[in-house]
Amino acid sequence: xxSVTQLGSHVSVSEGxxxxxxxxxxxxxPPYLFWYVQYPNxxxxxxxxxxxxxxxxxGINGFEAEFKKSETSFHLTKPSAHMSxxxxxxxxxxxxxxxxxxxxxxxxxxxxxxxx
Amino acid sequence: xxxxxxxxxxxxxxxGQQVTLSxxxxxxxxxxxxxxxxxxxxxxxxxxxxxxxxxxxxxFPGRFSGRQFSNSRSEMNVSTLELGDSALYLCxxxxxxxxxxxxxxxxxxL
Numbered sequence: 001x002x003s004v005t006q007l008g009s010h011v012s013v014s015e016g017x018x019x020x021x022x023x024x025x026x027x028x029x030p031p032y033l034f035w036y037v038q039y040p041n042x043x044x045x046x047x048x049x050x051x052x053x054x055x056x057x058x059g060i061n062g063f064e065a066e067f068k069k070s071e072t073s074f075h076l077t078k079p080s081a082h083m084s085x086x087x088x089x090x091x092x093x094x095x096x097x098x099x100x101x102x103x104x105x106x107x108x109x110x111x112x113x114x115x116x
Numbered sequence: 117x118x119x120x121x122x123x124x125x126x127x128x129x130x131x132g133q134q135v136t137l138s139x140x141x142x143x144x145x146x147x148x149x150x151x152x153x154x155x156x157x158x159x160x161x162x163x164x165x166x167x168x169x170x171x172x173x174x175x176f177p178g179r180f181s182g183r184q185f186s187n188s189r190s191e192m193n194v195s196t197l198e199l200g201d202s203a204l205y206l207c208x209x210x211x212x213x214x215x216x217x218x219x220x221x222x223x224x225x226l
Contacts, residue, residue, distance in 0.1 A: 032213055036217075041219075042219055042220075043120075043206055043217035043218050043219045043220050044206065044208075044217040045217070046214060046215070046216070049213065049214060051213050090159065092159075094213075102147050102149055102164045102166070102171070102172060102210055102215070103149070103161050103164060103172040103174070104149075104151075104159075104161060104215065105161070106151075106158060106159035106160075107158075108158045109158060109159075
């Protein structure tokens with residue numbers, strides 16, 4: 001069974017500082033990987049996804065993530081945090097193809113706070 | 117293009133009642149998935165429908181059920197509500213590898 005571990009339920013950074021949110025996955029074969037963001041009282045918005053051979057994935061709002069198969073990791077980074085980045089971030093994994101890619105397994109989430 | 121819509125946005129029920137939640141996917145999307153989000157368990161997959169057929173199912177009791185109509189709209193039903201069913205229920209529609217989420221229905225069971 002797949003699983004996702006997000007290290008750190010709460011990360012706090014200063015405005016302008018590097019954002020690093022950690023995600024490790026467990027899967028028997030390379031899966032599809034996703035990062036979603038959730039603002040209060042809203043649904044999930046996709047930041048970026050890994051579905052192909054390109055291991056460095058660029059997403060919206062200046063975020064990017066690198067797929068490292070040897071470390072089974074897919075950490076999310078942003079060079080400079082903005083106040084508007086304060087939200088909860090979820091890493092998710094799914095199987096590849098065959099209809100099973102529509103079933104996402106999520107991590108527990110990381111709440112990012114940005115201090116002025 | 118309109119996003120995923122869910123109705124109602126908020127719902128209050130009492131234990132033992134049943135509830136039906138509705139989801140309208142993005143036009144052209146044939147897959148609809150449902151997730152439950154709670155503070156304790158996080159985001160958990162309930163089920164996924166594709167062309168009116170349940171294709172994937174999570175580990176939830178039979179009190180949780182769903183269906184999909186020919187226009188891809190989907191409903192989920194929870195019977196005999198329990199306090200632990202209080203959650204945000206999210207619907208997502210998909211065309212390929214990406215799932216687009218609606219704003220959710222906040223269900224409170226008293």
